[in-house]
Amino acid sequence: MDLLFIGKTLARRGLLHPGRPDRVIDQLKTFRRHGFTLAAELRAAEARDPHKAAVIDEQRGPVSYRVLLRRAQRLAAGLSATRGVKEGDRVGLLCRNHAGFLEAMVACSILGADAVLVNTALSAPQLAAVAEQQKLRLLLHDREFAPLAAAADCERLDESIVEALVVNTPTPPGFHCSPAGRMIVLTSGTTGAPKGARRPTPAGFGPLTSIIDRIPLRVGGRMLIAAPIFHTWGYAALQLALAMRVTIVLQRRFEPATTVEAVDRFRCDSLFAVPVMLQRLMESGLKPANPPAVVAVSGSALPGGLATAFMDHWGDSLYNLYGSTEASWASIATPLDLRKDPGTAGRPPHGTRVVILDRAGRPVPQGEIGQIYVGNEMLFEGYTGNEDHDLRDGLLGTGDLGHIDGDGLLYVDGRADDMVVSGGENVFPRPVEELLAKLPQVREVAVIGVPDADFGQRLAAYLVLHPGQRLEADEVREYVRHYLARFSVPRDVLFLEELPRTATGKVIPRVLRSL
Template sequence: MNITPFVVTTMARRGLLTPGAPHRVGRQFTSLHRWGFGLAGELRQAAVRSPDRVAVVDETRSVTYAELLDRSSRLAVALPVGAGDRVGVLCRNSAAMLETLIAVTSLGADPVLINTGLSAAQLAVVGKDQELSLIVHDDEFAAIVGDLPGAIPASALAAMISAVPPQELAPPARTGRTIVLTSGTTGLPKGAQRPTPGGFGPLCSIIDRIPLRAGVRVLIAAPLFHTWGYAGMQIALALRATIVLRRKFEPAAALAAMREHRVSALIAVPVMLQSLLELGPQADRPALRIAAVSGSALPGGLATRFMDRFGDVLYNLYGSTEASWASIAAPADLRAAPDTAGRPPRGTVIAVLDADGAPVPTGETGQLFVGNEMLFEGYTNGSGKELRDGLLATGDLGHVDAAGRVYIDGRADDMIVSGGENVFPGEVEGLLADLPQVREVAVVGVPDDEYGQRLAAYVVLREAAVLDADAIRDHVRSNRARFCVPRDIVFLAALPRNATGKVLKRELRH
């Protein structure tokens, strides 16, 4: 454990160094030393320090930290897997999913987080590619799981736990590695191997910028199979928080849960904020201190609208499954520049490079590279991503302003060349998203016989709003160069999205 002055100061500011019973504090640090900083270790340090605190509450039950440790330990004994095996987890947010993930990692096995939006065909490929020994799934996914070997429905877990006497496990010979599937917005998902934190540094990098405190009551609305939802769970266990979970995100139910459980922090993806705003100003506001989002860019104007309604509580983390985090925008950043991705937190480096790997001047667009101690360990198929001097390619194009704020200009593979001009669809998306009639919009490049490529805009209007294609083109023409004007305007009832809220642009190009 590399405990630096920054770590000590941050932990003290966030309430992690408050005095406690000496035997509990001693056992807390012993647990981390023996088990490490993965889920199994973070749960054990929380259970010895705050055994009676509610760890997780979902629609059906609440579980204390002592109970969560007991149940996950007994489930570990009941599961027919061992160290090094890979276990698929196909579940919605629930206490059972958390128990399963901790049980698997306690064995030194590798949990594979499976997107609940996968088809049966995709799941079959994932099962083969990831060499799954077992898959634990919610009952609703039985038809999708089909005859995959070793399938255990979540409804069977309680009986498996009850059949095993209380256990005190020893740390496994190997540390389990969580495998997160990439979002699969452009094809079949790949398995990205996530590292286990080596100490307090990664946690402190995040809570230094996002002021989550020990014992916080947090609603994790982002799916736990998503990198951000999973990270929120890791942070919550480290903070001995009370985690509130709902199987599916429904805005009215989410607000009710926040009020019922006195939630002060929300972990979500941007599309969820949009849904909360659409409940209208008459909806009772929870006493939120933090709304932390990640997973996709904030659409134009959303940050300002959300803070105007809920207060200056919004934090936006830019990162990826492979890079973990790259930058964090605090409320002050978002007030000053609502489209910024923020600034790199402590211990993170961002570089904006040209095609030859040389830094570009401030304000100019280039390829974004990031370095921190939580870069992924490669894909399970043996491939990786481009590295330059230890910095990982994010696949995004962006720039940094004179104040050090990062901006995402678009995906490198989304940029099109139209009539010899470089065009970034994301720039036009943000412009159109600011129109009051527009609920959501996606802009993509499509083939063009004359110019090579051109832009097409797919627009979803707000209820009862009126806006025609010519007005959209005129708005872009008035604010951007002529080659940015989308020739094709398609009005839709909704954009196609995956289970984490990302727009499936490949479906728009059909």
């Protein structure tokens, strides 16, 4: 990574702003000794701004950086002394967004244990499979998940027991942090059982500056993390927040009204969310009196027209990051990019390489669709079950199809395994989805391929209408026929009350096919 670029970006975003010399030195020593683990990031932030509010929790209120660190240290000591958790163990965390979740992640980081971030939307059989596959030593969970947690064949501690450990364990002297622990994020599991992906520890300031160069976060601001922290995007927001020494605002559940109220009440200048949350905010008609300067989304594709409609209502503050659990990030679309074309995924940030390859691994001509491959400093370290992943010359395949236009903008055309071959024609569902999303009656839509005895596959469209709206299947087909090729017309048109989605808003195709 270019040291000049890193220095300029850190200065531009306020990270090189002078502070008390002893605190600045302590901060830098922490990174040199302990690296860029989550615990080290919190310790460095505490060294620089010990009394600043690190997190504002719905139940606890403001918690300073010093208090957050001390509580995490006590939890680490308590887990070690009473449960024998040690370096190399795996601890499952089944939590919504709250300060206790942060403390548990940092405690695992201090001990050198792997923290497995568990999706709160898993079924009991899925959780049982995750506990077995990941060989969980312990599962820490919110009270509300006690019935679900019972499916995990390991020791389980709910948040009241965790709190008792924090309260009753003395703060250990000094700061000790093992560099061995990893954060394990589960893949979305839209096509099957979720896999554990080992997240790497940043080797320096390069990954941070790559993101904040394109997404203009400022030191000392206030960030509402609405995206689930168990997801890669929510966890990335947490890492950015600690590095930027911001105050993190957390709510256990996303609701449009409480989100807007929190943005105004706590004067949040950034909001990290997933696209379906923006859709719900737009449907509510609510808007903060002082909208944040940065609204950053990731995790799934932006529905057609949502970017423009959102910016028309909230202002030109929208940043869309395209990436994956495995690749971290590939590109970032700024408000300027999205104004130019709301369908673009933007451009690769500094230090990231994106190429489009054919099935043989050869670059395709500009504008042609191929498979997206990404290279950056934060490619995942592999699946915990050693499952195969697509790596070519240091570039990781995202599993998506896309193309790059003459201006260097990346477009994602759909999943490689979503491409439908119908009667010998290659059909991509996403253009059909984007077209149907423009119908005023349609609230949300998903288009997928389903088996067909005569043509091999055919398109099926699943639509959710706005309350009080009506639409006939033949009207939908005729509308698509008017704008797209004959083979893009969905033969099946089904109307649903809601689309099956993961906790991060991704549609689950296997559930649709079972309807």
